[in-house]
Amino acid sequence: MAARSFDRRTYRRDPARIWHRQRRRSERIAPISRRCPAIPPVLGDVKMITLYHAATTRSFRIYWLLEELGLAYERKEINYYEGERHGETFRAINPLGSFPVIADEGFILIESGAIINYILRRYGAGRFQAPPGSRDEALIDQWMYWSESLPAIHQRAFWDHCAPPPGCCDNPIPSVGREGKRAFIKTLDILERDLREDGFAVGDELTGADFMLSFPLFLADFDNWLKNHPKVKAYTDRIAARPAFRTAVRDTIDMCVQLYPPRPPRLAAADK
Ligand SMILES: N[C@@H](CCC(=O)N[C@@H](CS)C(=O)NCC(=O)O)C(=O)O
Known part of the structure; x- marks a missing residue:
């Protein structure tokens, strides 16, 4: 078999090589999400x-x-x-x-x-995380995804239909909101079963699961929806006691009081 001669021009024009060259070039200017994943974690006073x-x-x-x-x-x-x-x-x-x-x-x-x-x-420098591939990591994912699934849908239905904030829902139907409240409270059964009497959602330390759960639970507690789920209530109180959390929700509390004085109408609508 005759040896294939090497022609530099043909080689350069080979579509596969052109594709590789372009891909290499596009990778050089790829958005940050695809570039340099290994920037060392930085803690401290650099604004980022x-x-x-x-x-x-x-x-x-x-x-x-x-x-x-x-x-x-x-x-x-x-x-x-x-x-x-x-x-x-x-x-x-x-x-x-x-x-x-x-x-x-x-x-x-x-x-x-x-x-x-x-x-x-x-x-994060390793804080609030579980070992990659561990079951704790899977549980963190579970609660993170769960926080944005059924409870979020039901709670949103309640806000839209029983307590529509300005500019958020033009034609509220209170019965839809009341059903949202009922369904939200029902979803808490699984948390009530799985939470411990102490610590956080997955173990003794905070994790992404707690940051996610804090939103629906804190606002549910604000509406007094946790009264039949004592472990969920105690867990929400443990979160609410943290100074960093109190800093983060101060303006939320002020806004809720401003939007729904003196007794939140959302409660009034839901109680009917
Ligand atoms: N799954 C999203 C939900 C984001 C979301 O719906 N945020 C609400 C405020 S809590 C919002 O800005 N909604 C705007 C809208 O509904 O138009 C997340 O977790 O970030």
């Missing part, structure tokens, strides 16, 4: 993360996490109820106009669970 925060929203999960970690960060406060989230400036960052959002040197991330994992994995 901007948190777009609105009182009463899931952004208090991230606010709490950043405070617990003692990371330096910038917090941009946005009023959820006054239309600021629909303005051009915020929409350029998050076209959904939803919270939370973080920006980290131009890298923008939404979804509170993804944000918590990003911050912990990149800047």
Whole structure:
């Protein structure tokens, strides 16, 4: 068999090689999410993360996490109820106009669970995490996903239909909201079964699971929905006692009092 002669021009034009060359080039300019995953974790006083925060929203999960970690960060406060989230400036960052959002040197991330994992994995220096591949890690995932699944859907139905905040639901149907409340409370049975009398959702230390669970549970407690789930109530109280958490929910409490004085109408509507 004749040896194939090597022609440099043909070699360069070979479509497979062109593809590889382009891929290599595109990798060089790939977005930060695909680049250099191994930047060492940094704790301390370097400003790095901007948190777009609105009182009463899931952004208090991230606010709490950043405070617990003692990371330096910038917090941009946005009023959820006054239309600021629909303005051009915020929409350029998050076209959904939803919270939370973080920006980290131009890298923008939404979804509170993804944000918590990003911050912990990149800047957590091992805190609040379980060994990769462990069952504890799987349980953390379980509660993180669960927090945004059925309980979130039912609680949202309640807020929309029994306590619609300004500009959030045009045609509330209170019976739909009341069913949301009932269904939300029912979902707590699984937490009541699995939580311990002490510690946190997965073990003795905080994990991403607690940061996620804090949002539905703290607001449910605000509405006095935990009274038939004593372990869930005690767990929520353990979270609420943490100084970093209290810092993160101060404006949420103020806003709730402002929106629903003197007795939250959401309670009145739900009690009917
Ligand atoms: N699964 C998302 C949910 C985000 C979300 O729905 N946030 C609410 C505030 S708590 C929001 O901004 N909603 C905007 C809207 O419904 O238009 C997450 O966990 O970040």
